[in-house]
Amino acid sequence: MSTLRFHAIKETLNRKPLHIEENERRSAIFGSNVFNEATMRQYLTKVAYKSVMDAIQNGTKIERVVADHISTGMKEWAISKGATHYTHWFQPLTGATAEKHDAFFETIGDGLAIEKFGGDQLVQQEPDASSFPNGGIRNTFEARGYTAWDPTSPAFIYGTTLCIPTVFVAYTGEALDYKTPLLRALQAVDNAAVAVCKYFDKNVKKVNASLGWEQEYFLIDSALAASRPDIVLTGRTMLGHSPAKGQQLDDHYFGSIPSRALAYMRDLETECMLLGIPVKTRHNEVAPNQFELAPIYDEANLAVDHNSLLMDVMDKVADRHNFKVLFHEKPFAGVNGSGKHNNWSLSTDTGVNLLGPGKTPMSNLQFLTFFINTIKAVNDNEELLRAAIASASNDHRLGANEAPPAIISVFIGSQLTSVLNELENVTTGKLSPEEKTDLKLNVVGKIPDVLLDNTDRNRTSPFAFTGNKFEFRAVGSKANCASAMTVLNAIVAKQLIDFKAEVDMLIEKKDMKKDDAVFNVLREYIKKSKNILFEGNGYGDAWHKEAKKRGLSNNKTTPEALKAKVSKKAISLFEDLGIMNKIESEARYEIEMEEYVLRIQIEGRVLGDIARNHIVPTAVKYQNVLIENVKGLKEIYGTGFKKHAKEQMVLIEEISEHIESINSNVTKLINARKTANTISDIEKKALDYCHKVKPIFDDIRYHCDKLELLVDDELWPLTKYRELLFTK
Structure with a gap:
């Protein structure tokens, strides 16, 4: 075992969890700072x-x-307070x-x-x-x-x-942060939602978008993490063979929290309480050493700030507990990655959750108005919503049979699907002013007060209705929530503005009653938004084929997905709502494309370095041990040594083949990177890194991981998955 790996494991095994008392009432210290x-x-x-x-x-x-x-x-x-x-x-x-x-x-x-x-x-x-x-x-x-x-x-x-x-x-006024566009989007959805709420309650003066994020993360001992150059420099393991036991027994999920991790969580939660971050839930996640933390919902802007602050606090508290927090969406191959589910809703200053069905048909009609408009917004802007959660790290997770696919769809459950179908088919043709509202409200009134448990959850859906909110499940664990929340609130604001214009037009020009007009527009939206609704398994090939027939995008990589951010439609959307001008939209596209290139570039350099300077020399050293062994057998057995050295000879040849493949692929990787770096157009450069540089990673990794199974464990230089994931 390499000296660094030996000392890292020894140091980890000697760790004792910090003793953190949990005897002070949370309510007593909440928001003290x-x-x-x-x-x-x-x-x-x-x-x-x-x-x-x-x-x-x-x-x-x-x-x-x-x-x-x-x-x-x-x-x-x-x-x-000591500041x-x-x-x-x-x-x-x-x-x-x-x-x-x-x-x-x-x-x-x-x-x-x-x-x-x-x-x-x-x-x-x-x-x-x-x-x-x-x-x-x-x-x-x-x-x-x-x-x-x-x-x-x-x-x-x-x-x-x-x-x-x-x-x-x-200096010139353009936004250079995540918060500014988010605040503008929240103002836009506030204005648009209030205008629509006036159809149902004249007393509504403000609508707040709320957000409840769920932060998934891995906890790795800091000494073990420091022994891996790839974790230090990229936040993930670039290579490493899967251990014999991973997550296949499902024994970590919701299991007893390990004592060291629990001590960390207690300390973290105390810090959160002082800072007013309303954390409430903690538990083991699916993968070994993976955990989740979730808060009580906040107003969206405050929730975004809290999550950004939380990730910084998590790192600092981890240092005290000799842990390294991994926020990367896919730090380990073969086990689940991490997401940050964004639970989103709209609430009025009168205390009404606009995505919560009420007790009367009329409040149900208000619910359906915001529910259906949200679905329509996603249907019309699914590519932009996909772009909002695009990153080099999240590409590893989306569609990897553990997270929602890159195809954006909406899950609403069988009961609400039935309600929408019934609403759509209440009458044939367009409603006339003479039709009675009672007919429609009788159908609307069938929605029960509580929908929370009336349908199963769909873990494969990127955007799912979960009773009184929508859960945007595709957001990555490393991401700033503001990006997804800016786009979501913007598209809903635009949709509500269009909805009100259509309703008002029917009221004014067609002399329709307000409820008739609202219902008529909603019914047309149901028809137009059917393509985005999907109740089945998002992981299956059948859905990919079906989604293509429906005309839904499937932008699997970040360079492909980000193009939606600078489409005429997107730029117009943000400009019309006063969220971002064209310069700001194009600047963000450039920044995100450049970041993608740099992330892949760094990973390529790190992988090439580890492969050539750590893995190959170790393999050669072990190969030399085998060669000396064969020489010794030859001295003992003479010409008949081949019979006794057969397995060693096969092993020597296998190692040689892997070494040769690693070296040739690293050279190939370097040349591909050099070629990509000569491209000045950032879009073409990103696509080159995506399709010509990144695929070589898998080839290098394959041969390195095979060598891990062949080379003497005492010589292997890198801390292995079994040690990273199962050392407590």
């Missing part, structure tokens, strides 16, 4: 408090004079969060200093915009960009730093 409503009441003046609440609830602007009062209160609170610094906390297009810390400190002359934090520092700062991905919006010599306070997401203290959630925009 958050500048929330209760804290604001204590530290802000009435005017300042009202200004912040108006900004949160109504989107009104906070005046700079008032911002000075807010910053003073925020500073006093932060210092009382020494502040930062604008934002989410650039790197996929990670970003922060630059400044001290509450300023000199005032005569060797004196004060703690200072004014309204200007709260509202706006100027980080370097050129060093973050910008898709050509900024030149490298044009560094100016701005972070601006988002009062709808409360400030929080992490460690000794006051963190202020902000948007990040270029």
